[in-house]
Amino acid sequence: MEKGLKIFSYLPNPRVWKAEIAAKIADIPIEIIGDKPSEIPNWLWDSMPKKISDADKKKLKKFERIGKRGFSTALYKTDDFIELIPFGTVPAAFSPDGKIGIFESNSILRAIARQDDTNNLYGKNSFEASRVDSFLDSGLVFSREHQEYLFGLEDMNEALYKRMKSAYEFFLNGIEESLNHTKYIGFNHLTIIDISFFCDFSQFLREGHYEDGLKEKGFPLVSENFVSEYPKTYNHLMKLSELKEFSSVSGTYLDWYKRKLQDSS
Ligand SMILES: N[C@@H](CCC(=O)N[C@@H](CS)C(=O)NCC(=O)O)C(=O)O
Structure with a gap:
């Protein structure tokens, strides 16, 4: 084939x-x-x-x-x-x-x-592949929530904000917990979980572009305390952003976020 x-x-x-x-x-x-x-x-x-x-x-x-x-x-x-x-x-x-x-x-x-025979991106056997799927399914739930949230950023309301906040906490608690045990999410080697997480979470961080508008309506950024509340997840995101296969694709997309963190520290 x-x-x-x-x-x-x-x-x-x-x-x-x-x-x-x-x-x-x-x-x-x-x-x-x-x-x-x-x-x-x-x-x-x-x-x-x-x-x-x-x-x-x-x-x-x-x-x-x-x-x-x-x-x-x-x-x-x-x-x-x-x-x-x-x-x-x-x-x-x-x-x-x-x-x-x-x-x-x-x-x-x-x-x-599935077309890769050497990097174990989808785990080493069918059980590991199913564990990969478990994380990807949780990631899709999070990303569907953040899709609606990002669509609503210019006209935020309490219900949408609360849904996002609770989805964010649930998802990141799971990712942080998993990083207590393994070097990558769910495994000690890189898999498509890390790739999916990096891309979806980078997209979610775009909420930061709307910080002022959200504040005016009384909503702090959902990710306001990301670095202190989820330090392992934050370090993992940064580590991935430095791998050449990631940085060559994402380009400057996360640069503004890194600058924002520097400015606020
Ligand atoms: N969960 C999907 C989201 C895909 C999605 O919702 N795409 C939207 C754009 S953000 C789309 O194609 N919309 C077509 C339309 O509006 O008819 C994925 O990860 O691929």
């Missing part, structure tokens, strides 16, 4: 980094196709994605669908795209022959790890 994966998404997107980092570690070829979020309505969402003009859009009217999660404008998703990616989300990945659709960034990440 041919190795590799094609991924379509808006870019940059920490959810896409997951597969990118794993592909770097495992040396699996991946093709990433996409554009900045504001341009993604001008793309045909398909296993062969392409940029479309206003004239194309008139011809493609039958594929017009209003965004449901994160996008509120018209998006052009082909029937083939919806057959392969039934929830209609990006990142959307496709097997090299374009016949199999893979969605949910953690599953796209797993699709890379």
Whole structure:
């Protein structure tokens, strides 16, 4: 079977980094196709994605669908795209022959790890793989909560904030506890748990860009005391951010956060 994966998404997107980092570690070829979020309505969402003009859009009217999660404008998703990616989300990945659709960034990440025979990114046996899945499932619950929270940052309310705070505490307590026992999350070697955690948590930290607006409404940052309350998790995040396979993909995304911590210390 041919190795590799094609991924379509808006870019940059920490959810896409997951597969990118794993592909770097495992040396699996991946093709990433996409554009900045504001341009993604001008793309045909398909296993062969392409940029479309206003004239194309008139011809493609039958594929017009209003965004449901994160996008509120018209998006052009082909029937083939919806057959392969039934929830209609990006990142959307496709097997090299374009016949199999893979969605949910953690599953796209797993699709890379399953093609790796040397790095044990998905654990060393089926039980370890299931333990990896346990962490990835918990991570998805956290990231779904933070997705809604980030969508609501400009108009925060008590209920949304409380949900986020409780999801954050529950998730980070588990990660911190696990780091009391092992060098990486859940294991003594790097797995896709660390990759998924790094990407999702970096995205969640974007709440920091809205600190002033949140404060005005009486909400401190959920991650305000991250460093003192979850020191092992914080150190782990920083350690991962320095690995070349991570830093070469995430670029300067976390630099503002590191600067903010320096300024406040
Ligand atoms: N949990 C999913 C989240 C994917 C998701 O919700 N993507 C949104 C953009 S943030 C999307 O594609 N929305 C399409 C729409 O609005 O129709 C993952 O990790 O891949």
